[in-house]
Amino acid sequence: MKNKRMLTIKRIRLYGLALIAVVAVYSCVPSKTLLEENSDVPERYQNQLEDSLNSASIQWKDFFSDPHLSALIDTALIKNQELNIMLQQVEMAKNEIRTRKGEYLPSVNIQAGAEVEKVGAYTRNGAVEEHLEIREGEEFPEPLSNFMVGAYASWEVDVWKKLRNSKKAAVFEYLSSIEGKNFMVTNLVSELAASYYELVALDSRLAIIEQNLAIQTNALAMVKLQKTAARATELAVRRFEAEVLKNKSQKYEIQQQVVETENKINFLIGRSPQHIVRDSNGFIEWTVGEVMAGMPYQLLQNRPDIRQAEYELAAAKLDVKVAKANFYPSLGIKAGVGLEAFKPKFLTSTPQSLLYNVVGDVVAPFINRNAIKAAYANANARQIQSVYEYEKAILNAYMEVVNQLSNIDNLNRSYELKVGQVQALTESIDISIRLFQSARADYMEVLLTQRDALESSEELVETKKDQMLAKVGVYRALGGGWDR
Structure with a gap:
């Protein structure tokens, strides 16, 4: 009986020591305060009216109405290699959930x-x-x-929810990978549309050079006749010949740019080099259309990169809890x-x-706690890093939208002025030629007028291209294109 009582006392002491050890372990666990993120955005964009209509909610098939461009985008969303690589990363993230779920x-x-x-x-x-x-x-x-x-x-036994939090972190990583894929789709659609507009603009520049070459060739023939009649010099003939040769050379440079742009599009849609079907007629008259910016808070739902950063932040917070749970038995x-x-x-x-x-x-960890402390400190540092990444994504998105909206407004004003400039210089070509024929202007005035008219026409095409690229840019900045 006495031995039994002594055995009971020893057990009580042993349990007491175990309890003290557990309390000691708890008291030695470090604690860090998580940095809270700031997701505030301005109430509206600069110089924009408050309107909840948002172009990001428009599917790309409706936003980009050109049927040739739509066909290219459709192909790219199936065959683009980088997008397919990203899809496999999404699949791997999904499998990671199953792995961590099996652990508990x-x-x-x-x-x-x-x-x-x-x-x-x-x-x-x-x-x-x-x-x-x-x-x-x-x-x-x-x-x-x-x-x-x-x-x-x-x-x-997952007493401290370490394994369950690890599984939840894997879920957030999976959701983050989906948003990463969506962000890639947005960029792919935007890059393809931008390249298509660049290609159409190059076609328009080639057409302008062909028109000017016809004008300059006629002017050269006229100067040669004037020289025969002793009303012009060999210098004038040579200057006009040089201008014609210069524009022919520029024509081949643009043709090379056409080839490279076509191949860039072919690469994006995952196929070997071939001709890109397109309709470049009337590019100068293409309308940009109205772009609705909506409200800044909508960026938090529409921008895949912001949503990706948000899920990464959620996963980082759970990783901190997992790292802290390693201190416990x-x-x-x-x-x-x-x-x-x-x-x-x-x-x-x-x-x-x-x-x-x-x-x-x-x-319970007892001796090798430094490694656990280091892992816990790193998890906290990654959580803080994720907070800044999230806030940076929001700020960057807002800045991109503001810049693109301002770009569209300024390009619209610039385009209107350039249209008048091109019209004036185009009319001045005929005037300069008539004045030259009547000996009231020298050949340099004719030459410079033709050169200025060509440059202004090319600048007008570039401005139209910049308008279309700005339309693409604001659509991408608003977070459109990923929702098929």
Whole structure:
């Protein structure tokens, strides 16, 4: 009775020491305050009226009405290599969820085995076998066989939600990868549209050069006639010839740019170099159309990069909790049940062949806490980094929209002025030629007038191209194009 009481007292002391140890572990766990993110945005864009209509909600098929461009985008969304690579990353992130989910579920394994053992006579087991043979009068099996079949399970009890938080972090990483894919789609649609407009603009520049070459060729023939009539000099002829050759040379430069732009589009849609079907007629008269900016807060829902940063931040917060949980003791349970005998025919003889075990253990870090502290500090640093990445994404998105809206307004004003400039210079070509024919202007005035008219026409095409690129830019900045 006294021994039993002493044993009870020892157990109480042991439990008390264990409790003190757990409390000590808790008290030594460091704690850091998480940095909270700031997702505030201005109420409206600069110099813009408050309007909830947003072009980002328009699908790209409706926003880009050109059928040739729509066909190119459709192909790119299926065959673009970078997008397909990103889709595989999304799939890997999805598989990571399944991996982490399995970590907090019991692990069950089935095992079967057979072995043969021969021990030395002068060992403990050998002496026991010899003693049994003498006592029982039967020869002990030599070598000794052993057959076993059973199931074993192990389970880490997720007391501190470490495994569940790790799984939730994987979910957020998966959602982040989806938004990364959406952001890539937005950029792919925008880059393809921009390249298409650049290609059409190059076609328009080629058409303008062809028109000017026809005018300059006629002017050259006129100057040659004037020289024959002794009303012009060889210098004038040479200057006009040089201008014609200059524009022919520029024509080949633009043709090379056309080839490179076509191949850029072919690369984006994942196919070998070939002609890009397009309709470049009337590019100068193409309308930009109205772009509706909506409200700044809509960027938080429409911009995939902001949503991606938001999910990354959520995952980083959970990673901090997981890192902190590593300081706490982990509770593990192991169990097994099976059949074991030295002959196969005895495996079904129960309960003699039955074996089972149940083990529970608590493991707490004690000595090597520096590595856990370092991992916890890194998790906190990544969380702070994610906060700044999230805030930077919001600020960058707002700035991009403001810049593109301002760009559209200024380009519209510039385009109106350039239209008048081109019209004036185009009319001045005929005037200069008539004045030259009547000896009231020299050849340099004709030459410079033609040159200025060509440059202003090309500038008008560039301005129209910039308008179309600004339309694409504001659509991308608002977060449009990823929702098919």
